[in-house]
Amino acid sequence: xxxxxxxxxxxxxxxxxxxxxxxxxxxxxxxxxxxxxxxxxxxxxxxxxxxxxxxxxxxxxxxxxxxxxxxxxxxxxxxxxxxxxxxxxxxxxxxxxxxxxxxxxxxxxxxxxxxxxxxxxxxxxxxxxxxxxxxxxxxxxxxxxxxxxxxxxxxxxxxxxxxxxxxxxxxxxxxxxxxxxxxxxxxxxxxxxxxxxxxxxxxxxxxxxxxxxxxxxxxxxxxxxxxxxxxxxxxxxxxxxxxxxxxxxxxxxxxxxxxxxxxxxxxxxxxxxxxxxxxx
Amino acid sequence: xxxxxxxxxxxxxxxxxxxxxxxxxxxxxxxxxxxxxxxxxxxxxxxxxxxxxxxxxxxxxxxxxxxxxxxxxxxxxxxxxxxxxxxxxxxxxxxxxxxxxxxxxxxxxxxxxxxxxxxxxxxxxxxxxxxxxxxxxxxxxxxxxxxxxxxxxxxxxxxxxxxxxxxxxxxxxxxxxxxxxxxxxxxxxxxxxxxxxxxxxxxxxxxxxxxxxxxxxxxxxxxxxxxxxxxxxxxxxxxxxxxxxxxxxxxxxxxxxxxxxxxxxxxxxxxxxxxxxxxxxxxxxxxxxxxxxxxxxxxxxxxxxxxxxxx
Ligand SMILES: Nc1ncnc2c1ncn2[C@@H]1O[C@H](COP(=O)(O)OP(=O)(O)OP(=O)(O)O)[C@@H](O)[C@H]1O
Ligand SMILES: [Mg+2]
Numbered sequence: 001x002x003x004x005x006x007x008x009x010x011x012x013x014x015x016x017x018x019x020x021x022x023x024x025x026x027x028x029x030x031x032x033x034x035x036x037x038x039x040x041x042x043x044x045x046x047x048x049x050x051x052x053x054x055x056x057x058x059x060x061x062x063x064x065x066x067x068x069x070x071x072x073x074x075x076x077x078x079x080x081x082x083x084x085x086x087x088x089x090x091x092x093x094x095x096x097x098x099x100x101x102x103x104x105x106x107x108x109x110x111x112x113x114x115x116x117x118x119x120x121x122x123x124x125x126x127x128x129x130x131x132x133x134x135x136x137x138x139x140x141x142x143x144x145x146x147x148x149x150x151x152x153x154x155x156x157x158x159x160x161x162x163x164x165x166x167x168x169x170x171x172x173x174x175x176x177x178x179x180x181x182x183x184x185x186x187x188x189x190x191x192x193x194x195x196x197x198x199x200x201x202x203x204x205x206x207x208x209x210x211x212x213x214x215x216x217x218x219x220x221x222x223x224x225x226x227x228x229x230x231x232x233x234x235x236x237x238x239x240x241x242x243x244x245x246x247x248x249x250x251x252x253x254x255x256x257x258x259x260x261x262x263x264x265x266x267x268x269x270x271x272x273x274x275x276x277x278x279x280x
Numbered sequence: 281x282x283x284x285x286x287x288x289x290x291x292x293x294x295x296x297x298x299x300x301x302x303x304x305x306x307x308x309x310x311x312x313x314x315x316x317x318x319x320x321x322x323x324x325x326x327x328x329x330x331x332x333x334x335x336x337x338x339x340x341x342x343x344x345x346x347x348x349x350x351x352x353x354x355x356x357x358x359x360x361x362x363x364x365x366x367x368x369x370x371x372x373x374x375x376x377x378x379x380x381x382x383x384x385x386x387x388x389x390x391x392x393x394x395x396x397x398x399x400x401x402x403x404x405x406x407x408x409x410x411x412x413x414x415x416x417x418x419x420x421x422x423x424x425x426x427x428x429x430x431x432x433x434x435x436x437x438x439x440x441x442x443x444x445x446x447x448x449x450x451x452x453x454x455x456x457x458x459x460x461x462x463x464x465x466x467x468x469x470x471x472x473x474x475x476x477x478x479x480x481x482x483x484x485x486x487x488x489x490x491x492x493x494x495x496x497x498x499x500x501x502x503x504x505x506x507x508x509x510x511x512x513x514x515x516x517x518x519x520x521x522x523x524x525x526x527x528x529x530x531x532x533x534x535x536x537x538x539x540x541x542x543x544x545x546x547x548x549x550x551x552x553x554x555x556x557x558x559x560x561x562x563x564x565x566x567x568x569x570x571x572x573x574x575x576x577x578x579x580x581x582x583x584x585x586x587x588x589x590x591x
Contacts (some may be wrong), residue, residue: 075476082375107478117469123492130487131477248294 025089026192026222027072028049031122032086034067034076041067042251045086046240051191054214054223056233056259059243060274064251065226068243069194072111072224074102090192092105107135110185110221114197115176118169118184124161127169127180128152131188147187155183155211175206186221193217195225199232211236232277242271315559317552326559332540334547339556341563343524347440351515354444354530359452360501365520367459367497372485383460389453394584398514401446406518409445410437414531429528436520441530441541443456443519450514452503458503462579463485465488480536499578506571510564512538537564 027049034042042064049055057065069176071084074095088095094220095105128148132139139147142246148165152158157179161172169180178198184194195214214223214236227233232238240259245251255262255271266272312319318326318339329340370382377545412433422431466489474488520533522541535543537560548554 006346073476075472078472078475103480106476111476113469113472113476115469117467117473119470119473119488119491121494130474134477134479134483134487181473184473188478 004275024090025049026053027224028087028089029068029072030087032068032071032084032088032091033082034064036079037080037081040248040250042071042243045243045251045253047224047253047256049224049239052218052220053239053241054218054225054237055241056237056239057224057226058228058230058233058242059251059254060245061228063243063245064241066196067251069111069196069224070224072192072194073106073111074100075106075111077102090122095183106191107131107188108192109205110188110190111194112185112193112195112198114246116174116181117176118172118177118180120168120170123166124152124169124172124180125165128183128187130184135188151183151187152180154186154217155179156209156216157183163194170181173206175202175209178202178206178210179213182210182217185189190221192222192224195223197226197228200228206231230263234259242266242268242274244270244274289570292308292550304569311558311562311565315555315562318555318559321552322556326556327563330451330524332556334544334550334553337550337552339552341537341540341556341560343526344535344537344540344560345490346526347519347524347532348509348536348538350534351444351536352439352446352505352508352517354441355447355451356501356505357371358445358448359455359504361427363455363504364459364497366456366517367463368485368490370456370460371463372481372489375480383457386457386460388454390457393513394450394511397446398517401442401449401514401518405446406437407441408437409439409442410435414441427449430530433527433529433531435531436533438520438533439531440519442535443515443534443536444530446514446518447508447511451507454507455500455504458579459493459497459501462493465496466492484493489496495578495581499575499581502571502575502578506568506575509571510538512542515539516542 007247025048029048032042032045033040045068057068059065067076072077072088072095073089074084076082076084086096090105090109093105093108094100118124119130124128125148128151132144132147137187149158152161157176160176161180162176164171169177172180180202182193182198199210202210211232214225217223217248223238225233237259240257240262241253242255242262243251244254255266255268259266262271263275266275321340322329326339326341327345328342330342330346331338331340332343333339353539361559370379374382414431414437418435422428470488471484474484479487515536516539519536519538519539521535522533524535525532541557541560541564544553545557548557
């Protein structure tokens with residue numbers, strides 16, 4: 001059902017336009033409701049993410065952005081009392097099917113958190129190798145070295161750490177730690193990378209490097225990024241979803257479209273109010 | 281507040297704080313003075329020679345050192361794995377409803393006075409060891425080469441094995457309470473980072489939580505060692521206190537350093553006898569300081585030291 005791919009395999013869903021002229025969906029979210037106990041944090045969220053694109057999720061604090069991305073790889077339910085209703089597809093995997101194993105889902109969807117969280121008791125090398133080791137891949141020393149190098153290169157970190165591969169992952173700067181976390185998430189070759197405010201703990205230069213990296217990566221990996229920063233959304237994303245909590249405290253999708261449209265000619269007046277800074 | 285009041289306050293707090301190390305230093309000096317005749321006479325050989333004869337006025341604490349090391353080793357080998365496993369269970373697996381009450385219960389166990397453990401050990405554990413456990417050990421493992429030596433000799437119940445077992449039961453809640461704090465102090469970002477890579481719950485515990493908590497867990501175990509090392513009452517009541525022989529048998533009715541003091545301090549009728557007993561106390565004090573300091577450093581490394589929790 002869920003097939004685990006080796007890193008050399010390409011994305012599950014082709015990034016090229018399909019014969020119908022539309023790009024295939026990497027992620028499809030349908031009528032998604034997510035709860036913390038009795039509190040409904042998001043309701044009725046539906047949208048598609050095209051493969052090989054960067055999609056930004058924006059909205060005021062507390063509108064459910066983190067909750068939404070955490071539903072995509074079933075990390076939401078890790079919080080005690082939290083659960084989700086509705087459906088999410090990643091490629092052709094039905095994430096919330098009763099037969100889907102959350103552990104398997106998480107292994108085809110990478111995630112990068114707001115605060116860099118490398119494993120401090122592991123070296124830089126071991127941090128990147130952690131995913132492949134979990135998966136039980138039998139790689140020779142050479143193959144593993146190659147895999148680590150390849151993913152550190154993809155995360156634009158190799159040059160800075162190639163001489164300290166065997167130092168602790170926590171001994172890097174904040175921006176380097178975050179790129180290490182990106183390399184770690186990429187190492188098992190996920191088709192989707194979820195990033196929840198990956199730059200909010202970083203300075204402008206580290207932020208710039210990660211934004212550049214996202215543009216690079218989006219050719220091979222579909223990226224969904226939560227951001228508070230609208231400039232960031234317009235710089236890196238092709239599509240944007242605007243989420244807003246209603247009177248009832250339930251976050252709903254107000255508008256979804258290309259980033260250009262959403263920022264220049266928003267259809268909904270609430271979107272316009274938000275992007276022009278009138279609330280939120 | 282005026283700056284003068286501030287200064288007075290700072291000075292008095294400083295003086296009070298200074299009182300603690302000064303007291304410790306004072307105790308150590310007093311012990312050293314009283315122990316001096318023995319220290320000067322035997323030097324370091326005091327710790328390794330095993331003849332302890334108040335009649336002939338020969339004092340070597342080697343047998344007590346041996347008994348202490350054996351009982352402490354038994355205690356830590358039995359208690360640490362159970363305590364660490366239970367702390368992981370409590371933090372990572374137990375339903376949230378039972379977590380609080382269980383944690384409270386463990387802290388209560390950790391504060392039970394040691395005489396209570398001693399009485400229970402003497403009246404419940406010792407007969408059980410004598411009639412059931414030790415004959416069974418002797419019957420099964422007694423015949424195995426090498427290993428069998430551990431379980432040879434007469435079965436009395438009052439011996440190093442029972443002493444170690446009582447110590448294990450006593451230090452289990454202490455290690456557990458601290459290890460629980462250490463494990464729950466592991467940031468959830470570490471757990472989520474591992475889960476998000478596609479780890480199962482157990483993989484998350486073994487590859488992210490335990491490595492992160494390792495220093496603190498070792499610290500908790502070291503604190504258990506410190507406690508077992510100096511524990512007096514409970515172990516005195518069950519350890520036998522009759523032989524200073526260094527024998528491989530765990531069924532030896534031995535002494536520990538602390539039980540030797542408890543048994544003999546009223547009998548010290550000569551200066552040398554008295555100073556030999558005081559020297560044992562000095563050894564216990566020095567070891568306690570070193571081991572506790574090491575444990576705190578380790579626990580602080582995980583950032584989980586809670587003042588007052590350290591026993
Ligand atoms: N662990 C939790 N337990 C209970 N409620 C939660 C929990 N986490 C989030 N919530 C609630 O769910 C709603 C959405 O939270 P979420 O963290 O998804 O918002 P967000 O859009 O990511 O906010 P921010 O921009 O501040 O990160 C909020 O009302 C919040 O109070
Ligand atoms: Mg958030």
